[in-house]
Amino acid sequence: MTERKRKNTNTRRALLANEIAQAIRLRAFRPGEWLRQIDLEERFQATRFDVRSALDELAVRKTIEHVPNRGYRVAEVDMKTYEEILAARIILEKATAESVVARIDDAAIARLDALAAQFSAAVTTGSRTEQSEINRAFHQFMYSFCGNAVLEEMIWGLRDRGRGSQITVWSSHELLQKSDREHYEMMAALKARDPGRLAALIATHIIKGAPVGPAPIEPG
Amino acid sequence: MTERKRKNTNTRRALLANEIAQAIRLRAFRPGEWLRQIDLEERFQATRFDVRSALDELAVRKTIEHVPNRGYRVAEVDMKTYEEILAARIILEKATAESVVARIDDAAIARLDALAAQFSAAVTTGSRTEQSEINRAFHQFMYSFCGNAVLEEMIWGLRDRGRGSQITVWSSHELLQKSDREHYEMMAALKARDPGRLAALIATHIIKGAPVGPAPIEPG
C-alpha cells in the first residue's frame, strides 16, 4: 500500500524540454527565432522524435509557438499580453505574501539574506545571466514558503512566458540597483512580519523591474 | 505587413485534446481511469499518433497523468492539491471582480441574468451535466469582461484540474440551490457596481460549492 510513488513525469521528453526552456531563458535562443529540429537534435544529442516531443510540450506551455509546416519558434509576446502577464504575476505573487510571512522561519530568512547579498555582488561583478539566476533563486526560495505548489507553478510559468517580450528586464543599471534595494526592503518586511508591506513591495518590484515607458530598441 | 495572422494552434492534435478533455469534464472518463490508446482511436476516429499527441498535451496541462510503460489515466488530485487549487482559484477569480465591474455593460448584464435564469431552471429539471455546462457558461461570460486573457486561461485551467478530485461538486440539492442563489447575489453586486462585494461572493461561491467537511464516499 506504500507503493504509490512512481509518478514519473516522462523522463526523456521532459528533461529535454527543460533543457531547451533553460536555453531560451538564458537567451541562447531569442524571441522570434526559429528552432530547427535538425540543429536541436545535434546540439542536445537527442533523436528527432525526442526533439519534437519536447517542442510540443514547450508549445503547450506557451514557451514557444508552433506554426504548421513552418516549425517552432521562441514565442514573441505582444505588449498587450505582456501587460496581462505582469498583471497576473502581481495578483499571484502578492497573494503569497501572507502565507510566506506566516510560515517562513529564521533559518530561511538568513538564507534569503545571503541570496540578497549574492545579488548585490552580482549587480556589479556578475554577468547578466548570473544576475538573472540569482534573482530567480531569491524569489523562488521566498515563494516556496507560501505552502501552495499549484500557485508556485503558475508563478514560474508566467515568469517564463514573460521572457518572450521585447522588454529588457533590467534596461538600465539604475533599475538593477533598484531591484537590489527592493530585495532588502522585502527582507525588512519579512523580519517585521508585515504581509501587507511585503505584498506592496512585491507589486512595485514587478512593475518597476520592467519599465513600460521607454521601450529599448532591440537590434535585429 | 498585415499578414501575421496564422498563429494556427496545431489543428488536429489540439482538436482531439479538447474533445478528450470535454469527455473527461462530462465524466465520460472518471478520475483514475486508464485511457487506452486503442479505445480512444476507435472512439474518436483518430490515428494512434494523433491520440498519443493529444494525450501528451493533456498530460502537460495536468488533466491526465502519464505513467511510463503503463499509459495515461485521468488525473486524481489528492486533497492537499485540491485545496491548493481552490485557494488559487479564489485568488484569481476574486481578482477579476474589479475590472469586470468596471468593464461590463448593460447588455452583458442582461445576458448574464438570462444565464442565471437558465441555471435556476436547470436546478430542478436539468441533468447534472447541463447544470455544470450552464454554470460554466455563466462564469465564463462574466470573467470574459476582466480584460485579461492570460488570467482567464489560468482560471479555466484550474477549474478543469479541480475535476479530478473525489469531491462531488454539488454534493446535495441544497448546495445546488445555494449556488443558484449566489448567482443572483453576484448579479446584484454587479448592478450596484460593487467590486468588493462581488469579490467576497466569488470567494464563498468557490468554497461553498465544494464542501470540505463531510467527504462523500465514492464506491470503488
Next chain:
DNA sequence: TGCAACAAAATTGGCGCCAATAATTTCGCC
C-alpha cells in the same frame, strides 16, 4: 535591370512497424 515562373533543396510532419514492458492466464509443484 526587374519580375515572374519554374526547378532544386531543405525542412517539417504523418504514420506504421516492431521491440520493450506490463498484465493475465496457465501450468506445475508443494
Next chain:
DNA sequence: GGCGAAATTATTGGCGCCAATTTTGTTGCA
C-alpha cells in the same frame, strides 16, 4: 486446493522513412 513461476497475451512507446510543404536559387522574358 492454494501458491508461485513460466508462458502467453495485451499495450505502450521509440524510431525511421518518405510524402507534403515551404524556402531558396535559377532561368527566361519583358
